[in-house]
Every structure is written in structure tokens, then in C-alpha cells.
Amino acid sequence: MSTQDTPSPRPGRPSTMRDPRRTICDAAAALFAAKGYDATSLQDVASAVGVTKAGLYHYFATKQDLFDTIVLAVLSDMLDWARARVDVAARPADQVAAFMAGHAAYFAANRDHYRAAFIGRGGDLYVFTPEQMAARRAYTDFLTRILEEGRAAGDFAFEDAPLVARGILGMLNWMTRWYNPTGRKGAEEIAADYASIVLKGIATD
């Protein structure tokens, strides 16, 4: 949470915050990640930021709106990280490893937002907005395309590229459930271990 940007937040005066939408999202993400969406109220978020609920409404009409914003930002940011880290001219195996390292690095650097988006809501009734759906698909497709490119180049062998992509993402996303940021291995190291297993597992030779 970047509430340190707001030394003396005045109730009902969110305009004193620097980048107020960002500050609100940071605070909300921490709450959604820990308590879950249903158990978090807009009042909790307002209190965490140091504004009134009325001040919060100025930026987000509903809790759903706030949650949707966080999920979309995570999905879009993850694609940006992948694009920034994956050299599409490199060998497909190196691209897969870079993609996985980027995913883990994003997770480690944005833990609250990531956990809010991936485990913030209990149950499976949450329906992605069309924008979120497009962002999620673009991210999965980015990995699937690398896998297919590697298969076309004769480097990889598997039947179902989207299934392999989901398996890779599962290994990484499940880290939300057990990863300890103060543990022996960092998130990128773990991703590298998984990448070496998967890459050997799908290699042609």
C-alpha cells in the first residue's frame, strides 16, 4: 500500500492523495487478498486509505467496480511484463523460460494485487467482464503462441498447446497458495526450476 504518499489524509478529501485511484486500489487489493472480497467492505477500504466512504465513491461507484479494476489491471500488467521480458526473436525455449520468470517476478512484485485477482473471490460465480476476458485470453495466447512456434520449429513436441499453457500457468498461479516471500527460494528461482522441468518435458529430443 502506498498510503505513505498521503501523510495527513483529510476525511472526504481524496483529492489530497497523490494518484488516488492507485492508492485506493493498493489498499483494496491488500484487503481482498487477505480477507477476501465478500468480507471486505468499502468502509474497510476507505478506513485503510484514510478517506470517507463518500470520498471513495468519487473514484469507485461500487466494490465490484473496484475489484473489476484491480483484476483488469493485473491481467493487463502481466501481459505488459511478458512483452517486456520475452525476446520474440529468441529460441522458443528461452521465450518460455523468460515468460515464466516474468510471471513469477510480477507475482513477487505485486503480491497483493495478484492474490486479490486470483484468490480474492471465493466460489466460481465471478464473471469476467469482456475487457478482462480479452486481457486474460491475450496473456494465455501469448504463451500458447510461443509453444506453437516451438513446435513448428521442431523444438517442442506435444499434442495440445493450450493445455500445456494452462499447466504452466497452473504451476505458477498455484504459488499464491504456498509461496513464502521470506523463504529460501525467490519466485523467479522457483519459476526457473519449473521452466527447466517443463522445457525438458516438452523437448523433441
Place this chain on the structure above:
Amino acid sequence: MSTQDTPSPRPGRPSTMRDPRRTICDAAAALFAAKGYDATSLQDVASAVGVTKAGLYHYFATKQDLFDTIVLAVLSDMLDWARARVDVAARPADQVAAFMAGHAAYFAANRDHYRAAFIGRGGDLYVFTPEQMAARRAYTDFLTRILEEGRAAGDFAFEDAPLVARGILGMLNWMTRWYNPTGRKGAEEIAADYASIVLKGIATD
């Protein structure tokens, strides 16, 4: 839900149910899996089963108690499935494949209970009871032991067996998020695809 066992449930008379605790858990698991723990009330569960809330209290004192019971049953049952399907005299690679197929088969056959336990609660404040913790550890240790046995036999090569175990479980557990029971591939087939990638990925040769 096995509510078909109770053709005319009489309000407040849960004793007319066959295996009432089981019936209540089935109904609750379906609700927790879909709506999530926080958004599900004991009244919702009572209504789904066709008893009064007072009737429900006869079996479960709190919603937490009901959820804890489901989580413990899932963790214990998964270990039973693994024990029943894994031939500990077989080669470690076959044991890993059997373990993964068993995990997927359990998931496919007990989708509501599994999803309730794994994605029913939003956020990460849920604390396992000592019994649940022991059951979860026993399940993970079962897989880790196979991996270590395979490494000792010279079949597998990796540095960190628990990390590999968590990666395998992640691939399988993440299926809660995308698996479509009416899709082209069944859960066990998907597990077999993943097993062949992982086993090739950790093979010594």
C-alpha cells in the same frame, strides 16, 4: 447433492434424511463452490437440504464447522484415493502417473467438495485446523516420498522434491479454474498428459 434421498423432508426433522451429515455437506459444498463461503448462509444450506436452520444446528454448530468438515473430508479422501490407486511396489514413474490420475479422478468425481475446499474461501486468512494440516501434509508427503524414492533409485533427477510436488499439485489444482466437465478431454486424460510432461522433465536420462 444427494437430496433425492429425502423425498419429503419435514422441516426441523433432519432425522428423516438418510446420512444427514453427508446430505448437508453435499448441499453446502455445492453452495460454497458456486457462491463462496462468505456469500453462503446456513439458511441457504438449510433451504437446499429442506430442513430448518434449527434442524441444521443439530449436526453443525456453525458455518465454519461445516466448512472445516468438508475441507478435512476432501484432504482425507484424496489421500485414500491415492493409497488405493498407487501401487507402492511399481516403478516410481508409474506411481507418479497413478497419483496424478487419482487426483484428477477424485476431482472429477467430487467436483463440488473439491472446489468448495480449494476455491470456496476468498482471501488467504483461512487457517487450517491441526487435523486438516496433518491431512494436507500427509497427502503432499505421499507424492514427495514417491519423488524421493525415484531419485534414490536413479530414475529421477531434481534438486528439491517438495518443490516438484507442489508444481505437480499446482497443475492439477489449477484445473478447478478452467476444467470443463463436458469438454473434449476428461480430467484423467489431462492428468495423463501432464504426467508425461513432468515425468519426461524429471527423468534422469
